Amino acid sequence: MSAKSPVLTIRRLQTTPVLVPMNYALGTSRARVTAAPLLLVDLETEQGITGRSYLFCYLPAAAPAIAKLLEHIEDVVKGQPVSPVALWRKLATQFTLIGVQGIVRMAMAALDVAAWDALAIAAGMPLARFLGGEIKPVRAYNSCGLGLMDQPAAVADEAEKLLAGGFRAIKLRLGYPTAAQDLATLRAVRKRIGDAVSIMVDYNQALSVAEALQRGRMLDDENVYWLEEPIRHDDYAGLAKVAAELKTPVQIGENFSEVTAMAAAIAAKACDFVMPDLERIGGVYGWQRAAALAFANGIEMSSHLFPEVSTHLLAATPTCHFLEYVDWADKILQEPLRIVDGAAAARDRPGNGLVWDADAVRRYRLN
Numbered sequence: 001m002s003a004k005s006p007v008l009t010i011r012r013l014q015t016t017p018v019l020v021p022m023n024y025a026l027g028t029s030r031a032r033v034t035a036a037p038l039l040l041v042d043l044e045t046e047q048g049i050t051g052r053s054y055l056f057c058y059l060p061a062a063a064p065a066i067a068k069l070l071e072h073i074e075d076v077v078k079g080q081p082v083s084p085v086a087l088w089r090k091l092a093t094q095f096t097l098i099g100v101q102g103i104v105r106m107a108m109a110a111l112d113v114a115a116w117d118a119l120a121i122a123a124g125m126p127l128a129r130f131l132g133g134e135i136k137p138v139r140a141y142n143s144c145g146l147g148l149m150d151q152p153a154a155v156a157d158e159a160e161k162l163l164a165g166g167f168r169a170i171k172l173r174l175g176y177p178t179a180a181q182d183l184a185t186l187r188a189v190r191k192r193i194g195d196a197v198s199i200m201v202d203y204n205q206a207l208s209v210a211e212a213l214q215r216g217r218m219l220d221d222e223n224v225y226w227l228e229e230p231i232r233h234d235d236y237a238g239l240a241k242v243a244a245e246l247k248t249p250v251q252i253g254e255n256f257s258e259v260t261a262m263a264a265a266i267a268a269k270a271c272d273f274v275m276p277d278l279e280r281i282g283g284v285y286g287w288q289r290a291a292a293l294a295f296a297n298g299i300e301m302s303s304h305l306f307p308e309v310s311t312h313l314l315a316a317t318p319t320c321h322f323l324e325y326v327d328w329a330d331k332i333l334q335e336p337l338r339i340v341d342g343a344a345a346a347r348d349r350p351g352n353g354l355v356w357d358a359d360a361v362r363r364y365r366l367n
Contacts, residue, residue: 007081008045008046008047008049008081008082008118008119008122009045009046009047009079009080009081009082010043010044010045010046010074010077010078010079010080010081010082011044011045011046011078012044012074012078013041013042013043013044013070013071013073013074013077013111013114014041014042014044015039015040015041015042015066015067015070016039016040016042016356016361016365017037017038017039017040017057017060017063017064017067017365017366018037018038018039018040018332018361018364018365018366019035019036019037019038019060019364019366020035020036020038020328020329020331020332020364021034021035021331021364022034022035022036022144022328023144023145023327024144024145024146024147024158024162025145025147026144026145026147026173027147027148027149027173028147028148028173028175028202028204029148029173029174029175029203029204029205029206030204030205030206032147036056036328036329037056037057037058037059037060037062037063037366038054038055038056038057038063038328038329038332039054039055039057039063039066039067039110040052040054040332040356040361041053041054041055041070041110041111041113041114042114043082043111043114043115043117043118045082045118047122049118049121049122050118050121051082051113051114051115051116051117051118051119051121051351052114052117052351052352052354052355052356053109053110053111053112053113053114053117053283053309053352053354054110054306054329054354055106055107055109055110055279056279056305056306056328057106060366062103063366064366065103066103066106066107066110069103069104069107070107070110070111073091073107073108073111076090076091076094077090077091077111082115082118082119083115084112084115084116084119084283084284084285085285087111087112087115088108088112088282088283088285091108091111092108095108100258101257105257105258105279105280105282106279106280108282108283109278109279109280109281109282109283109286110279110283111283112282112283112284112285112286113278113283113284113309113352116130116131116283116284116285116352117351117352117354118351120350120351120352121350121351123350124350125350126312126346126347126348126349126350126351126352126353127284127309127312127313127351127352127353128311128312128313128315128316128346131284131288131312131313131316132316133312133315133316133317134315135315135346135348136315137340137341137343137344137345138311138314138315138320138323138343138344138346139169139321139322139323139342139343140167140169140307140322140323140324140325140339140342140343140344141167141169141170141171141198141200141322141323141324141325142162142163142165142167142169142170142171142325143170143171143324143325143326144162144325144326144327145158145162146158146159146162146170146171146172146173146189147173148173148174148175148176149185152184152185152187152188152189153188155172155185155188155189156188156189156191156192156193157192159172159189159192159193160192160193163193163197165339165340165342166339166340166341166342166343167197167325167339167342168196168197168198168342169197169198169199169200169225169322169342170189170193170197170198170199170200171199171200171201171202171228171324172185172186172189172199172200172201172202173201173202173203173204174186174201174202174203174206174215175203175204175206175207179214179215179218182215182218182219183218183219183222186199186201186219186222186224187222190222190223195223198225199223199224199225200224200225200226200228200251200322201219201224201225201226201227201228202228202229203215203227203228203229203230203231204229205229205230205231205232205233206230207230207231208231209231209235209238209241209242212227212230212231212238212242213241213242213245213246215230216230216242216245216246216248217245217246219248220246220247220248224248225249226248226249226250226251226272226273227242227246227248227249227250227251228250228251228252228275229251229252229254229255230242230250233252233254233255234255234261236264236265236268236270237268237270239252239265239268239270239271240268240269240270243269243270243271243272244269249272249273250270250271250272250273251271251272251273251274251275251302252265252270252271252273252274252275253265253271253273253274253275253276253277253301253302253304254275254276254277254280254304254305255277255280256274256276256277256280256281256290257280258280258281258282258286259281259282259286259289259290259293262274262276262281262290262293262294263293266293266297266299271299272299273299273300273301273302273321274290274294274299274300274301274302275301275302275303275304275321275322275324276290276301276303276304277303277304277305277306278303278304278305278306278309278310278313279305279306284309284313287313287317291313291316291317291318291319294317294318294319295317295318295319298319299319300319300320300321301314301317301319301320301321302314302321302322302323302324303322303323303324304324305324305326305328307323307324307325307326307337307344308329308333308336308337308346308352308353308354309352309353309354310323310324311323311337311344311345311346312346312352312353315346323344325337325339325344331357331360331364332356332357332360332361332364333354333355333356333357334355334356334357335347335353335355337353
């Protein structure tokens with residue numbers, strides 16, 4: 001935080017659940033998602049500055065539950081200074097018995113991100129610069145769509161569409177019933193988009209260790225950039241075995257629950273890269289600790305979802321690797337994140353850049 005951070009006081013928290021149709025369906029080995037359930041969070045201060053954040057709730061039913069938790073959080077923090085580290089510690093104590101995990105951690109992260117936004121706005125600085133970084137293009141890969149489909153040609157068609165905006169990297173979900181189907185789909189995509197585009201493969205925890213080794217060895221010869229979550233996300237011993245035996249780098253991190261989980265994974269040599277998720281790692285405060293840990297261990301760090309805020313955070317991350325780009329929030333934002341020549345371009349203006357489109361929010365609001 002800047003040494004000259006302004007003093008702000010929390011007035012209220014306002015939440016708005018929305019269900020936003022996706023431009024590309026997300027079909028993984030675990031679920032098929034066609035609309036994004038988001039919870040919009042506004043942190044209003046007594047000084048008239050509003051900080052904003054949003055959560056991806058995975059299930060529409062989770063949004064009201066998290067909103068209810070944020071009502072409780074509002075009671076705890078109302079009238080308190082907007083001091084993200086102190087607020088996190090205060091709430092961690094408040095939730096000790098239930099645990100800072102799951103939707104509790106998500107609610108706390110939403111407050112944290114909005115708090116940092118408010119402080120950056122009050123300081124008149126983009127969030128990246130407020131955190132000690134600089135506004136700069138951040139290399140991105142397109143993670144929209146490319147889910148499991150019946151025909152490899154259909155996946156290849158979608159992959160070609162996702163190169164708009166100059167993307168030179170995309171994410172492909174695998175985990176078909178057979179390894180032959182995985183290989184046929186990957187090769188169809190590679191043939192369509194060429195060798196110059198990087199392909200990240202995500203199994204969404206679909207495989208056993210033995211299957212991961214079998215399919216991973218098959219992919220080792222297919223020019224895959226990384227192999228993401230091939231097995232259960234917290235099986236660090238199994239992941240270490242996979243990472244040690246495959247040539248393709250292993251990527252994990254979206255399920256790290258705060259920095260302690262990331263530290264355990266690194267200690268176990270469970271991965272080659274990390275990609276923390278903003279709402280699971282603990283908001284901006286958690287991200288900063290994760291970035292320091294990645295730097296200390298010489299590990300490249302990417303983001304998971306939330307590209308609007310993550311663009312700022314990666315710009316202040318020493319081992320910045322890739323931004324995961326999804327367009328899920330575009331329809332409810334006044335100014336969606338821009339992709340220029342395959343890189344995310346955050347606007348050079350105060351805060352994290354989130355401003356809701358009021359008409360769209362009303363249109364997609366969950367009752």
